[in-house]
Amino acid sequence: DAGVTQSPTHLIKTRGQQVTLRCSPKSGHDTVSWYQQALGQGPQFIFQYYEEEERQRGNFPDRFSGHQFPNYSSELNVNALLLGDSALYLCASSLLRGRKAYEQYFGPGTRLTVT
């Protein structure tokens, strides 16, 4: 079991550009949540996908959007990048229902730097 995987590992973009981050959940998991973690802070919930739909959303602008594919993998898209979007973006994998419906595992993260 490869666990939760994310790509790319690091990314450098310029203000105003667009970026796409990718996540593959742990085998058997059906729910993907995305978090933003600024340096020295705790993670902030961006949104969550289940059955290819956005199920919940945190307090993030519409510049942040996502998608979930039939194989449960997910993408996070950020448009019109700002310097403040520089952060570690974490993908979390979980199972919405069932006996293990409380475990949540994180991927290694994508470090995004906006210059």
Next chain:
Amino acid sequence: ELKVEQNPLFLSMQEGKNYTIYCNYSTTSDRLYWYRQDPGKSLESLFVLLSNGAVKQEGRLMASLDTKARLSTLHITAAVHDLSATYFCAVDRNSNYQLIWGAGTKLIIKP
């Protein structure tokens, strides 16, 4: 609005000592998580506490939950250098994985 507060935010201690990290949250919640994060790395799941009075232990770490007091503790016994990391608690209010996080406790254990 659910708020999660950890204290202390920074802790420097000697190997062999015991200490406790506290996590207070502001509204009733279903689940409480503890994670560990090493510098530049992702989050490693330590414990999930699901009910009042829950206690879980793994090695030198023990976590407990008091839902009436809205308090969780992470106790470190006979600390060793390898436990140096930042520890986060996070609360899942409605069992839907929308976690609200504390600011983290940076723990440094000196040999």
